[in-house]
Amino acid sequence: MRNYTQTLDHFNFGTNSYNTFLQRYAISFKYWGGANTSSPIFVTLGGEGEVVIDEFSTSFVISKAPHFKSLLVIIEHRYYGESNPFGSKEEAYKNSSTLQYLSSEQALADCAQLITDLKKNLSAENSPVIVVGGSYGGMLAAWLRLKYPHITIGALASSAPILYFDDIVPHNGYCSVATHDFRESSESCYRTIKNSWHEIKKTATQHDGLTALSQMFNTCRPLTSAEELTLVLEKIYIGSAQYNDPFYNPVDTLCEAIDKDPQEIDPLRRIAYGVNAGNDISKCLKVVSVEEMIENDRLSGWRWQACTEMVMPIECTGDEQMFETSPFNLTDYMLHCKTLFNVLPRPHWITTEYGGRNIKEVLKDFGSDIIFSNGLRDPYSSGG
Amino acid sequence: MRNYTQTLDHFNFGTNSYNTFLQRYAISFKYWGGANTSSPIFVTLGGEGEVVIDEFSTSFVISKAPHFKSLLVIIEHRYYGESNPFGSKEEAYKNSSTLQYLSSEQALADCAQLITDLKKNLSAENSPVIVVGGSYGGMLAAWLRLKYPHITIGALASSAPILYFDDIVPHNGYCSVATHDFRESSESCYRTIKNSWHEIKKTATQHDGLTALSQMFNTCRPLTSAEELTLVLEKIYIGSAQYNDPFYNPVDTLCEAIDKDPQEIDPLRRIAYGVNAGNDISKCLKVVSVEEMIENDRLSGWRWQACTEMVMPIECTGDEQMFETSPFNLTDYMLHCKTLFNVLPRPHWITTEYGGRNIKEVLKDFGSDIIFSNGLRDPYSSGG
Numbered sequence: 001m002r003n004y005t006q007t008l009d010h011f012n013f014g015t016n017s018y019n020t021f022l023q024r025y026a027i028s029f030k031y032w033g034g035a036n037t038s039s040p041i042f043v044t045l046g047g048e049g050e051v052v053i054d055e056f057s058t059s060f061v062i063s064k065a066p067h068f069k070s071l072l073v074i075i076e077h078r079y080y081g082e083s084n085p086f087g088s089k090e091e092a093y094k095n096s097s098t099l100q101y102l103s104s105e106q107a108l109a110d111c112a113q114l115i116t117d118l119k120k121n122l123s124a125e126n127s128p129v130i131v132v133g134g135s136y137g138g139m140l141a142a143w144l145r146l147k148y149p150h151i152t153i154g155a156l157a158s159s160a161p162i163l164y165f166d167d168i169v170p171h172n173g174y175c176s177v178a179t180h181d182f183r184e185s186s187e188s189c190y191r192t193i194k195n196s197w198h199e200i201k202k203t204a205t206q207h208d209g210l211t212a213l214s215q216m217f218n219t220c221r222p223l224t225s226a227e228e229l230t231l232v233l234e235k236i237y238i239g240s241a242q243y244n245d246p247f248y249n250p251v252d253t254l255c256e257a258i259d260k261d262p263q264e265i266d267p268l269r270r271i272a273y274g275v276n277a278g279n280d281i282s283k284c285l286k287v288v289s290v291e292e293m294i295e296n297d298r299l300s301g302w303r304w305q306a307c308t309e310m311v312m313p314i315e316c317t318g319d320e321q322m323f324e325t326s327p328f329n330l331t332d333y334m335l336h337c338k339t340l341f342n343v344l345p346r347p348h349w350i351t352t353e354y355g356g357r358n359i360k361e362v363l364k365d366f367g368s369d370i371i372f373s374n375g376l377r378d379p380y381s382s383g384g
Numbered sequence: 385m386r387n388y389t390q391t392l393d394h395f396n397f398g399t400n401s402y403n404t405f406l407q408r409y410a411i412s413f414k415y416w417g418g419a420n421t422s423s424p425i426f427v428t429l430g431g432e433g434e435v436v437i438d439e440f441s442t443s444f445v446i447s448k449a450p451h452f453k454s455l456l457v458i459i460e461h462r463y464y465g466e467s468n469p470f471g472s473k474e475e476a477y478k479n480s481s482t483l484q485y486l487s488s489e490q491a492l493a494d495c496a497q498l499i500t501d502l503k504k505n506l507s508a509e510n511s512p513v514i515v516v517g518g519s520y521g522g523m524l525a526a527w528l529r530l531k532y533p534h535i536t537i538g539a540l541a542s543s544a545p546i547l548y549f550d551d552i553v554p555h556n557g558y559c560s561v562a563t564h565d566f567r568e569s570s571e572s573c574y575r576t577i578k579n580s581w582h583e584i585k586k587t588a589t590q591h592d593g594l595t596a597l598s599q600m601f602n603t604c605r606p607l608t609s610a611e612e613l614t615l616v617l618e619k620i621y622i623g624s625a626q627y628n629d630p631f632y633n634p635v636d637t638l639c640e641a642i643d644k645d646p647q648e649i650d651p652l653r654r655i656a657y658g659v660n661a662g663n664d665i666s667k668c669l670k671v672v673s674v675e676e677m678i679e680n681d682r683l684s685g686w687r688w689q690a691c692t693e694m695v696m697p698i699e700c701t702g703d704e705q706m707f708e709t710s711p712f713n714l715t716d717y718m719l720h721c722k723t724l725f726n727v728l729p730r731p732h733w734i735t736t737e738y739g740g741r742n743i744k745e746v747l748k749d750f751g752s753d754i755i756f757s758n759g760l761r762d763p764y765s766s767g768g
Contacts, residue, residue: 100397
């Protein structure tokens, strides 16, 4: 991994704006045809997490590198991994005065500056640049192509829900697609989950109900509220639907386990078995209290972004969907952000800055060379 | 004129970013076909000066309003005129901590936000927007179309030198075109000016030379250096070439006066007569000392912009050009900015943020609908 001396604030010119920090990036010359050929540069844009050099081997586009003789670059996003503008993560995440420079616009400008300098240093000014990314990194790839057409000739944006803002797509799209994934896997599994929320609440209010639930679900510590269990279960279902890979429990595997014993009529027992199946007996179900969740959120860069500009109005509503009903309430959302970071979200900013409503006309107009790829089972595809 | 509550900092989310200020804009419904028609909205982007409502009557595009039944809007640029983010101009221009939000990126985001809100409030979401501007306002129009294609479908950028950055065009283009304007008007006028700089210096070093020059040029106060006279004369020539309108002295008028007396062989007397011709005897030639110039610069928003991102490397070099030779020296330029505002310019930033080098390919690629109009006698056309 290499370090690039990056500008802290690209858009203002105050004293702090001139601060710099070390941004990490990785580069591989293994397949490159060289600066004098027309070989392209594939730049992977990191999202809300650390960049690991292994990513050179996993991406679809990168697998095409030998064919295109391309130079490979991965850029770590500011404030994630080691690309920390204020020394330590602790310092950078201290409050809104240090976190303020964590925004998608600054991140795109980072990429523009790094790519421009890199090409100059390699005398590769004429090499075409293709940017690639997934999820939030995919949004950045699409936006970089739109906003910096002089820097990149094309983008591959995988699973990038650039339309899940404001009122462009239905707010319950995410939960509807996740529900559909489960229902397609098994109608019975879907029904079991759908009916479980009511059962959890009912059990929790009974005498020793929380103790019974803790034992049944093999939680790592006794539950202190029904909400704790609801939160951990929803997180499991969402992880299965969104990633559907062996690291999480794929939907089919999870549903098979939930459906395993046809004799079992208690939906809670079915689910308890399902979510713990495959785990060692020693591996308990990790429960997170509301306080712990708030503490985690405070140290989450993505939560900061969600609390400033990346306001994605995800709600679980509608008769058919399987999650506990939770409408998107902007006031609550804003209050939560105020509590967490002392900031207020700007819910209309992303659509003003990047558009979305008339995306088809804009893309047609601009012959934009952006490929949007979406796994249709990914709940975020509803905004992609 | 109306006021719009504008966000101070669109790209960061610190405490100050949430400050707002009143941005002035003017709107005319006189010709508008209404929200339900396909009548367009013509938005004029103000540049580095106050917006006066008279501008509704002077622009070429606006003269087309009756034909297109268009809504007319003029937006004043932040930090100019009354669109002051910190109460008074004095307060806003105090130092780099208050001036830091004066940047082209923030100004473009202002326009994006104002236009979006305005269309929403008028239920005119489907009305196409054409942005218009001249000089710096023209650059903003072109850049708004490039950066916010979802907000505007086309731009008319008049005399917008978007390529006069970095090393895209020759640094002496401005002075060469201005020279050409004078030479085309009169070869003798051109020679007189070209030879005058040496004469000014020579005379200034003679006994009572500055007094003689002061009397000859009818300066409002005695000159204290040859440089003072050089500065005021260059300013007059540049004003004539760049604007060539009755408010300034058009090049032809100025040259006719300089050439008036064919018997006069002293180039300084010819010029003195030329620049004072048409003035009342009471109207003297205003001289500005270097100290006064620095003081004026400190209160100039455009100087701040030139000292941060709008680094246009204008130099007067080459055997043919008529101005005093002055190469562009980035180090001197930076030192001057450090003295003025305690900031250092970012000379490569504009080309990174907005491109320029491959502008033709980008525009072709994006079917961009930007009309760049240039008066070929405008010295800035060398970067347009």
